[in-house]
Amino acid sequence: MKSLSIKDIAVKANVSITTVSFIINGKAKEKSISEAVIEKVEKIIEESGYKPNQIARSLRTGNSNIIGLIIEDISNSFFSRIARLIEDKAYKKGYKIIYSSTENSVDKAKELINMFKSRKVDAYIISPIKGIEEDIKMLLDDGNPVIFFDRNLPDINTSYVGADHFNASYQSIQSFIGQGKKNIALVTTDINVEQIVERYDGYKKALEDNGIKYDENLVLKIHFNQKESETIDQIETLLQTKKIDAVLFATNYLAISGLKVLKKINKKIGDDFAIIAYDDHEAFELHTPGISTVQQPLEEIAENVIKIILKQLSSKANPENQQVIIPAKLIIRD
């Protein structure tokens, strides 16, 4: 059963295709179509359940009302929650989201950009990784709205929304030190993205500022794509072989692995051992004792992202790039 086209409607209403198109697009008044015709056509559209073919529309107009969202991994709760918020807000403005996960692979990221390009998405919301600078530049050169979130690429001049990773990390360490901790470890990943580097820098700077010597043996860089069991082994080794009284985990999934280690080796969180996790997770609130965490302001991030991108989409003017850095919140639990 073929679906209806604008032509079918035009024939039924005994008017031209043009007229129907004007009516559909709310230009009837402006194009001086009579009230009678408008009503007739609208009635027919209503009754027949006709919906314009978006593909044809996109081809003609050059825009798709689709926003491409490129993230690391939709199954990570940080991203899935952001995605949900963005989807929600975009939806209300008539935009759909089409998303894909890069799994931190440069090749996949490039492929995704190409794919979105050939689908003519109207805008790109990207949590970027190093290595795709050229591709992003091409997008920008072609006049596509592009916004980064969570992470930034320093060489690229485009809008960005993210948490203040440096300060969040700095304050976490301050908090440890305030509790009298001296041997503070950092468990982070080896992916070379700005937000991870900033968390590292904040860690280092806080130590320095407090006169504690930075010891690279207390920093564990986990390889991004490795199996969790391996991560667990490495964290276990760290905890068993080094004298450590506090650990900052640079991502929530690393903290989850860390908690598994603690359970396994039966090490308790308490007065003589503390941890803080970056990015909240339901497991942290429920844990006994509660796990302190750096909470990123998801709602605010999503809101700013969508606000900036919609503004760029509506005003054809060349976009002034905005950099929005939102403070993260340290939640102390116990």
Add this chain to the structure above:
Amino acid sequence: MKSLSIKDIAVKANVSITTVSFIINGKAKEKSISEAVIEKVEKIIEESGYKPNQIARSLRTGNSNIIGLIIEDISNSFFSRIARLIEDKAYKKGYKIIYSSTENSVDKAKELINMFKSRKVDAYIISPIKGIEEDIKMLLDDGNPVIFFDRNLPDINTSYVGADHFNASYQSIQSFIGQGKKNIALVTTDINVEQIVERYDGYKKALEDNGIKYDENLVLKIHFNQKESETIDQIETLLQTKKIDAVLFATNYLAISGLKVLKKINKKIGDDFAIIAYDDHEAFELHTPGISTVQQPLEEIAENVIKIILKQLSSKANPENQQVIIPAKLIIRD
């Protein structure tokens, strides 16, 4: 900067558009294009970075290589994990996923179906809700491949993949009874979907089969869209006012709320009080003691979904509907 079209390539190569199209689509041999021309054109395509406009392609061919995924809520870990797996597998076959969350609203679900329809997605993967039967029927009548997962709509004759909710629930209760529990509560939701009903039925049947009288006061139906604080209050009331020695939570987020209550009222899980959660969650493994859980076979579900849908997409033949029920696994933790 306009992007290249097939025409630009044709001009550069000094051949016709048709020829370029044949080459792009791998029909060069079959259409007897000479090796020399093929090479020349391919070189130009390669060098220029030309990518066919998918929109134009879709318009002409009538398919989009996009599969629409309609779920309840992408930020729920069950769905985001499934989504990731489906995305992954679809991607490998050249299909993209475009997803949206219904938030359990019939209106939103209908809107999404319409939106996907006007975008001419090639297939629909849906975790359905009651009230959209008519819309689904229309999709099927139009010859669209549609597959349900996680939940089924009994009136609709289409493929379905899901866990064996009835048995999973039944076994959970059996397990409680095996531990000597007698006053077993069920915390579930009021949404009227098959999988929730089955979990309820399994609960009831297991009680009956063991000669325990079903007591409706021990069943708490939480309103789907209410705030978590309210849910927590209701669960707290249930636990405080009724004599209960075991609780089955019908979804993971209900169990999370339940755990928050336990923490709040300082009730311990142990010999005289047990719980089981439906759908696993990272928090459950980490919890002390570990929370027993009904684990849905995500990987298998995703795999079956994508296998069935791809088969339907490749063979134009009218699809034989498949019903795949996969056993869930009860994981006992402590």
Add this chain to the structure above:
DNA sequence: TTGGATTAGTAAAACGTTTTACTTTAATGC
């Protein structure tokens, strides 16, 4: 009464592909 403005509407081009039906040239068989 005339000619510019307004009203009401339409024909046709364009967006970038795919695909059908066609042409031209060369090769082959007898």
Add this chain to the structure above:
DNA sequence: GCATTAAAGTAAAACGTTTTACTAATCCAA
């Protein structure tokens, strides 16, 4: 040497819209 077939390729229609440029009729002012 002529008819047939194969090889190599192309012109043009079609997909379903939007939009530009146009027409025809009516109205109004001078």
